[in-house]
Amino acid sequence: MAAATAPNPAGYFPSIEKKYGRPIAEWLELIEASPLVKHMELVKWLKTEHGLGHGHANALVAYSRNL
Template sequence: MTEAVKGPASYFPSIEQKYGRPIAEWQSLIRESPLTKHMELVSWLKSEHGLGHGHANALVAHTIAQDKGR
């Protein structure tokens, strides 16, 4: 049996479908941004790339958590 994806990653299929870019591309944009604070990055994704708040928040949260684990 496959476990359901939980947390921010649960948004990834709908993000890719709605915005037409793979998650890796969104994460690259976040990592290359000069912004570093969570809400700054969320606001930037919303204003510059047209993402909804939940999708932007999920991408930023997951990317930051991933980077802290490196």
């Protein structure tokens, strides 16, 4: 049996755009403009200030770190 791999963060993008009504580019701009730098700080900020679920917030932050 093959080992499971973590999903690609970009795989969440269609559902993020559909659920929250903003394009991914806008979310990435918000993350870039934030004074926060730590991964989990950004995830928490997206969840509390913008209402994202944990998985969606984590996917956006993970993707933004690899640009």
